[in-house]
Amino acid sequence: MTDRSRSPYRPSRRPKGGGAQGGKGKKNPAAPPTPRDPARRTAYDVLRAVEERDAYANLLLPALLRERNITGRDAALATELTYGTLRRQGTYDAILDACIDRSLTSVDTEVLPVLRLGAHQQLSTNIPPHAAVNSTVDIARRVVGHHRARFVNAVLRKVGARDLEAWLAVVAPDRDTDPTGHLAVVHSHPRWMVSALAAALGDDPEGRLDETEPLLAAHNERPRVTLVAKPGRASVADLVEGGATAARYSPFAAYLPEGDPALLREVRQRRAAVQDEASQLVALALTRVSVAGADTRWLDMCAGPGGKAGLLAGLAGQRDARLLAAEVQPARAGLVAQAVHRSVRDAGRVVVADSTRPAWRDGAFDRVLVDVPCTGMGALRRRPESRWRRTPETAGELAPLQRDLLARALDAARPGGVVAYVTCSPHLPETRGVVEDVLAGRSDAAVLRAADFLDDIPDVATGDYVQFWPHRHGTDAMFLALLRKS
Ligand SMILES: C[S@@+](CC[C@H](N)C(=O)[O-])C[C@H]1O[C@@H](n2cnc3c(N)ncnc32)[C@H](O)[C@@H]1O
Incomplete structure (x- = not known):
């Protein structure tokens, strides 16, 4: 069993500057064409950029969706494929490792994301198996060429021989003898992180890590969107009227069951914002x-990007206090200013400072x-x-x-x-x-x-x-x- 104390399959770095566009196709920066199978292609481009140049999926994915004019169901599918694959990457790598003759570490950084994307569709979505394989191999042909697409096809057919549960029974270490290794593979976390989280929870390191398991599982769930009603500028009742539900603990919070937060008037007017x-x-x-x-x-x-500063400035304004918000990065200080300067009685001041x-x-x-x-x-x-x-x-x-x-x-x-x-x-x-x-x-x-x-x-x-x-x-x-x- 490969040691998964960190992402075991980190490839060597490629030269920077290639952007997320992975294939050989020419890109017109003025009007980038919507690619064929836009959802999968976009998911692939993000996964590859994350792998090769440590891109942030939460920044790159929305940018690519916008640039390629991908909306609606395609955007939702691209999002699910990207985040789903990233969440379960450790699990898929263990399975892919078992499906190829050489070590997965030797697989090119162009090919690895396409294998993970295919494994995700086969093992964790409702996409019919033949469609999952064919569409993924089609992407592979366009981004890595016919020869390596044949390799992708062969590996994905082996992946399809079992469902996720059956694969986990084969590739995950035994729960009783190696609970940390078991949870690392089943819930897709680096092994050291499972141990660190168990220590923070106070779970018995000699035991079965019973509370660590639901925590790791929760990390693989899509978080609900939580909003904050800025004190004195909006109320939870306003957000509830817009379709949200009052939150459990924070008197300023409401949960948005689904949909785009920007559809709420209070969010558009910056009287409310997304905040955990x-x-x-x-x-x-x-x-x-x-x-x-x-x-x-x-x-x-x-203070950057200003979530807590926005709330504190609102509370300060209600109590005749003033908030000074300091942030070392000028661009992030600009975001703090947007969050703070709409507080009651403009109770905040922002400085770029170390x-x-x-x-x-x-x-x-x-x-x-x-x-x-x-x-x-x-x-x-x-x-x-x-x-x-x-x-x-x-x-x-x-x-x-x-x-x-x-x-x-x-x-x-x-x-x-x-x-x-x-x-x-x-x-x-x-x-x-x-x-x-x-x-x-x-x-x-x-x-x-x-x-x-x-x-x-x-x-x-x-x-x-x-x-x-x-x-x-x-x-x-x-x-x-x-x-x-x-
Ligand atoms: C965890 S974030 C803060 C999140 C913020 N409180 C919020 O609720 O949105 C940490 C911030 O500290 C900033 N930072 C790091 N070193 C700093 C320093 N020496 N002085 C001021 N800000 C610093 C980072 O740029 C980053 O924006």
Whole structure:
């Protein structure tokens, strides 16, 4: 069995600059033609760009759909094929590995995505098997030529010999003797990530990883769309009138069962936006901690693209406070400005700034949010390919920056002020590991029981910290620590 501690089939890098267009066909940049079988071709182009140049599917796919004028059912099929294939890539690779004589690592980066795309259609969709194979081989002929298309045809016919369940019984390690390896193949995650998530959940590493399994399964589900009604500018009732349903936990959230969020008037007018419910709740928790004395100066140190800053600015405007939102990347700061400047009484100001070298004086703020850059292991439902990008080594490389940012956040808070340390990751070295490291080196801050500020939400407390989970709360796996400056 191949070790799946990381995406085992990473090809060597190709020269950059080729765009997503993989084949030899000429492309007219002024008016790109809609390709034959546009859904599959577009899914293939995205999968190949992800494989070869670490493209982001959530950015590239909508851009290609727009550029090629693909809408309706074709757009829906392209989306399903792209995300479905990326989510189950680890499982399909294990199956494909068993179907070819040589190692899958030796398969060209042009061919590998087409094999995965074919496996996905055969094993996880209702597309009739002959149509799945024929259409995929047709794509292969156009993008990699007749010779390699014959190879694709032969492999996919072997894949079609069993259904998914039967394949898993063959290729997944035994659950009792190797639960981590079993779950890694069955639920398509790198092996190290299964262990890291199990540790964050507190699952017994010697046991069957019973809670880890539903978490991994949830990562392979399409997340529902959650909206935020910006305080003072729209209400949940407005969103419900537009077809959404009130959310379970956040007083500002509504779930959109289906359809394009932009069809809602409030979203078009930027009075509402798409935002995960846990993102809303960690920002809200920061505003619920009581602070003695003045409560007018709020800081968001890592604000881009502005989800939490937009909510905080709205809440600040209702309480005669003002938010300063800092973001190091100018383009992302522009997005923050769009989110913040429509808050009540325009309570936010945005600056392009490196928050590790603050332009503000120490002790200047009553409330500070530091939502640090992280591995994104809490958002695998929305960015399925990110699970294959990290290794155990690279998963820890942001920790020095995270520690630095938290230390600067504590500096920025005044005595009696409060700091929220947030990550969109449950990975222990970037959650409690960072908080405990920083607090070990200073005596001017104490941890508050964060769950006390999110009182009606079950199963979020992990000691003094809060950890949301996709399988428990239907949200991203967002972490929150609340600290009081002394
Ligand atoms: C996890 S994201 C923040 C998400 C944001 N709070 C929201 O809700 O939309 C982290 C952000 O921090 C920014 N960042 C990274 N290093 C920074 C630094 N030294 N100073 C300021 N911002 C930084 C990144 O560019 C990124 O936009």
